[in-house]
Amino acid sequence: MASKIIILVLHIFIFSESLPARAQTLIKVGYWDSGDGFPISDVNFALFTHLMCGFADVNSTTYELSLSPSDEEQFSNFTDTVKIKNPSITTLLSIGGGNNPNYSTYSSMSASSSSRKSFIDSSIKIARLYGFQGLDLSWNSANTSRDKYNIGILFKEWRAAVDLEARNNSSQSQLILTAKVAHSPLSTAAAYPVDSIRQYLNWVHVMTTGYSKPTWTNFTGAHAALYDPNSVSNTEYGITEWIEEGLSADKLVLCLPFYGFAWTLVKPEDNGIGAAATGPALYDDGLVTYKEIKNHIKNYGPNVRVMYNSTYVVNYCSIGKIWFGFDDVEAVRVKVSYAKEKKLRGYYVWEVSYDHYWMLSRAAAEEDNKNRQNKRLLWAIVLPITAACILLIGFLLYYFCWMKTLKLKAKASKDSANSQADAGDFNRTDPDLREYSLADIEAATDRLSIENKLGEGGYGPVYKGVLPDGQIIAVKKLSKTSTQGFEEFKNEVMLTAKLQHLNLIRVLGFCIDTQEHMLIYEYMPKRSLDYFLFGMCLTA
Known part of the structure; x- marks a missing residue:
C-alpha cells in the first residue's frame, strides 16, 4: 500500500513540475517597423516569442496588399534573419500600421465581398511567399458603425479563407490572425465587434495607451496609466470592458508603450502630475520614444530627477520647462504583473526600436520569468510537503491496517483455541454430542x-x-x-x-x-x- 502511494506522489510531482510555468507563460510580441531604419538583425531575439513585421499597406484601387521593392527586400530579410537568430519565434506580417496609412482605403476595402476577397487572397499569398506564420491588422478601429459591421464580415471571411488554405496546404501550419484594437470596445461606436473577434481571431493587441488627446492644462489620463482616479480612460477600465463584453482574457494582449509624452510647462518649478502646460514639447504631438527620453535625460546630467508615480503607473521628470511622462522599468514591471494577474494572453511592445539598450524589454521578460520562477518555487515547496504528508498518512494507514490484521489473527487464533477447549468441555460432558x-x-x-x-x-x-x-x-x-x-x-x-x-x-x-x-x-x-x-x- 505504501509503495503505491509513493508511486502516485511521484507521478503527480513529475506531471505537475512544469505545468504551472507552462500555463502562466505570456506571449511576448514585438512590433518592428521596416521604415524607421532599425535593422532587424539588431533585435534582441531572446526577449520575444512573436515578432510583427510592419507595415504592409492596401492598394486603393485593387485592394490587394501593396509592396514596394524596398518592402519586398525588407520582408524577405526579416523572416530569414529571425529563422537564423531564433527559429522558435513566430513571425507575423502587420498591415496598416505604418506612417499615415489611408484608412479610407480600408473602409472601402471592407465594404464589398469582391474587395475583401482581393485583400484576403493577397494577404495569404504574401504571408506564404515571405515565410510569415500569421497576419495582423493594425487598423485600430473602424471609422463608422457601418465599417464596424463590415470588419466583422472581413474577419469571418478571412478565417474561412485561412482554414481552407490550411486544408489544401497540409505541409504548413495554419496562419494566425490577429488585430490591433482600441483600448475599450465602448471607446467608439465603431470599435471592432466582440463576437467576430472571439470567433475568428486568435487574439487582439489592445491599445492601452494614449487614450485621449491631452488638454495640455492637465496631465491626468494623458498617458498609459493602469489606474486613473479622475478618468475612466485607463487600462483597468478598458480590459474590464472587453472581458465584460464577452471576450475572454486569453484573447487580450496588453500594450507596453515604449514611448512617452513631452509637455511645455508654464512654470518650471510647478512640475508635478497635473501641472499647467502650454502645449506639447519637442514634437508637434508631444510623442517621444523611450530611447529619446533617456538620451535627453543623459544629456542634461545627473541632476535630472526621474520620479515614479505608482498611482498612475508612470515615470516623469522635468528638465527646465519640459515635462516628460513615460514608462520606465517600474511601470513595465507593474504592467506585466498586471497581465499575469488578469490572466491575459501576454503583452506587446510598440515598438522594439524605441527601447534603450533593451532596458524595458528585459524588465518585461524578467518580470514574466520572475513570476514563473515564483510559481516553480511555490510548487517546489508545496509538492514535497504534500508528498510527505501523503506518505505519512499512507504509512499510518498501513500501520493501522497491519495492527488490525494482527489483532484479528490473534483473536481468531484465541477463538479457535477457545472453541477447541469448549468443544472438549462439551464432549467430556456428553461424548455423544x-x-x-x-x-x-x-x-x-x-x-x-x-x-x-x-x-x-x-x-x-x-x-x-x-x-x-x-x-x-x-x-x-x-x-x-x-x-x-x-x-x-x-x-x-x-x-x-x-x-x-x-x-x-x-x-x-x-x-x-x-x-x-x-x-x-x-x-x-x-x-x-x-x-x-x-x-x-x-x-x-
Whole structure:
C-alpha cells in the first residue's frame, strides 16, 4: 500500500513540475517597423516569442496588399534573419500600421465581398511567399458603425479563407490572425465587434495607451496609466470592458508603450502630475520614444530627477520647462504583473526600436520569468510537503491496517483455541454430542435462509435443515443481540445433553465455529403437544 502511494506522489510531482510555468507563460510580441531604419538583425531575439513585421499597406484601387521593392527586400530579410537568430519565434506580417496609412482605403476595402476577397487572397499569398506564420491588422478601429459591421464580415471571411488554405496546404501550419484594437470596445461606436473577434481571431493587441488627446492644462489620463482616479480612460477600465463584453482574457494582449509624452510647462518649478502646460514639447504631438527620453535625460546630467508615480503607473521628470511622462522599468514591471494577474494572453511592445539598450524589454521578460520562477518555487515547496504528508498518512494507514490484521489473527487464533477447549468441555460432558462446523450448518439450512426459518424467540432464530445423510434438524442460533452469553449457552448445551428423555427433543450437537453459537436439535414435526405427552406414551 505504501509503495503505491509513493508511486502516485511521484507521478503527480513529475506531471505537475512544469505545468504551472507552462500555463502562466505570456506571449511576448514585438512590433518592428521596416521604415524607421532599425535593422532587424539588431533585435534582441531572446526577449520575444512573436515578432510583427510592419507595415504592409492596401492598394486603393485593387485592394490587394501593396509592396514596394524596398518592402519586398525588407520582408524577405526579416523572416530569414529571425529563422537564423531564433527559429522558435513566430513571425507575423502587420498591415496598416505604418506612417499615415489611408484608412479610407480600408473602409472601402471592407465594404464589398469582391474587395475583401482581393485583400484576403493577397494577404495569404504574401504571408506564404515571405515565410510569415500569421497576419495582423493594425487598423485600430473602424471609422463608422457601418465599417464596424463590415470588419466583422472581413474577419469571418478571412478565417474561412485561412482554414481552407490550411486544408489544401497540409505541409504548413495554419496562419494566425490577429488585430490591433482600441483600448475599450465602448471607446467608439465603431470599435471592432466582440463576437467576430472571439470567433475568428486568435487574439487582439489592445491599445492601452494614449487614450485621449491631452488638454495640455492637465496631465491626468494623458498617458498609459493602469489606474486613473479622475478618468475612466485607463487600462483597468478598458480590459474590464472587453472581458465584460464577452471576450475572454486569453484573447487580450496588453500594450507596453515604449514611448512617452513631452509637455511645455508654464512654470518650471510647478512640475508635478497635473501641472499647467502650454502645449506639447519637442514634437508637434508631444510623442517621444523611450530611447529619446533617456538620451535627453543623459544629456542634461545627473541632476535630472526621474520620479515614479505608482498611482498612475508612470515615470516623469522635468528638465527646465519640459515635462516628460513615460514608462520606465517600474511601470513595465507593474504592467506585466498586471497581465499575469488578469490572466491575459501576454503583452506587446510598440515598438522594439524605441527601447534603450533593451532596458524595458528585459524588465518585461524578467518580470514574466520572475513570476514563473515564483510559481516553480511555490510548487517546489508545496509538492514535497504534500508528498510527505501523503506518505505519512499512507504509512499510518498501513500501520493501522497491519495492527488490525494482527489483532484479528490473534483473536481468531484465541477463538479457535477457545472453541477447541469448549468443544472438549462439551464432549467430556456428553461424548455423544457432535460438533458441527458453520459450513455444515449453512449447507443444511441453505445459508440460514429465510425460507428455512421456523420462528424466533428471546434466544434467537430457529431454522430447519437437512443433513447430508437425510436427517432433519432444527438449528437454534444465538442472536447477536441476545442477553445470553457464552457461559449460559455452554450451560444450556450441557444441561440439555444430560436431560435426555422420551418426551424431550434430543440434542444432537452444537456449533461454536467462527464465534457462532448454535444448538442442533432433532427436528420436531408440527403436531400437538397432546401427541407428544400422551400419544407417544400410549403407543409405548
